[in-house]
Amino acid sequence: MSADKYEVIIIGGGPSGLAAAYKLAQAGVEVVLVERGDYCGSKNLSGGVFYTRVLDQLIPGFWEEAPVERYITNYVTTLMDKEDYFNLDYKGQALSKPPYNAFSVLRAKFDRWLAEKAEDAGVMLVNEIKVEKVLKEGNKVTGIVAGDEEMLADVVIAADGINSFIAQEAGLRGPIKPEHLAVGAKALIELPREKIEDRFRLTGNEGTAYAMLGEASHGVAGGAFLYTNIDSLSIGVVLRLDDLVKSGAKPAEVLDDLLEHPMVAPLVKDGKMVEYGAHLTAEGGLHMVPQQLVADGFIMVGDAAGFTINSGLVIRGMDLAVGSGIAAAEAIIEAKEKNDFSAASLNSYKRRLDESFVMKDLKTYAKAPIFMENDRLYKSYSKLANDIFGKVYNHDLTPKELLLKTALKALKENNLSIFDLARDGFKGVRAL
């Protein structure tokens, strides 16, 4: 059996793999991207918005042609109790101007478009092929095995997503711990665009993104999201696996309850669910990024390398994926000039990541996952906030009490101490 040889093979057609492919092809590197789905994006699902500055560097003004949904100008953080809710609502006009800060995207459309851009740049795209494993000579990765075919390459990029079978198989990462993973269960709900714009107070293509805590996830560590697309809403729950197991909750039921919550129900009223999906996401931040991101002839990018940041207010993955894909491509271009694809040579990838926003931000938020292990965030504080504001606004002819006393009472009723609150608040502002 004679195997074809290429300069670079990329496993997986999500934002990280496609960004790397595009950048490499632009530099004249011969690159093949192998995607297991019918088309790039057909296996992909997002639970957040796409922070776009990094893709604008790769494809300037991309939003003018890309199938983006809405530019997000309105961010809402919801502390949700069983029936009540408390919102922090920010809307900024600067976010409505090019280069837009963030877009909502539907991945089956967006990733597919990015794949077409990569193809136009010269990438050879192979769909409907699952890569079984990498080929190795000693410690050196020399290619891939797909079906009964072998393909050889100077460098293989693992961009195969959060389950990262390839990186595990290549020996660069062990099984991922349940506390470092969360499952997202998401519904796509069609709604006429006028209704969306009315309900969310949006002008034109403005969009809203909600991050919801507390009862939104039945108190399971994690939360929920809702964001507006052009004529649909993406809404889902995100449940950390260790706590999901402990709670015995069922993701689909948690999502059903969210859809019926008094805050959400009027927003999705008369909507029509058109797709139901689920995907894992990384929750470990820097802690789950493997020590070694390269081997001889091998680089890991995107979710496969664990690049996700969850700061509670903001959840990021796609921008880090694109950033890591670009860094990997640059490292390979440099390695090609030296004709040295050893781990030592490819490790300029790590340096590039360290110098870029990818690793800088992962380091900034390194304490966030530990802070967010705190059960009070999911099980207590949403109820506390609602109890306090419920008392502030309720005038039931019992004598009023000043805010401090109201708050102290609410703390006590929720079995919380002011020290818990102060400590968590202090830790929070230092970690998030």
Place this chain on the structure above:
Amino acid sequence: MIKLSIPEKLALNKFEVNEGNPHIIIDNTKCQSCQPKSCLTVCPAELYSEQNGEIIVEWAGCLECGTCRAVCPQGAISWEYPIGGFGIIYRQG
């Protein structure tokens, strides 16, 4: 909004089913001693059930998240992606 059952939710999706070739295989000898049997609750598509003391999975409706594999304490779930071109095909994502 009309509440949909799990089968109704899954029926919204496009699946290309590789008939007769399950991508999830359960080693039930390992399930006997499993106390939590978390697979029965964690799956977002609720594909796992217990019938006559055996864990069964309706793998055709798999959303390919990998949650079951990640939480199984026994390592009883052999879970791979379906072969190329099969499985869930998201049209929206």
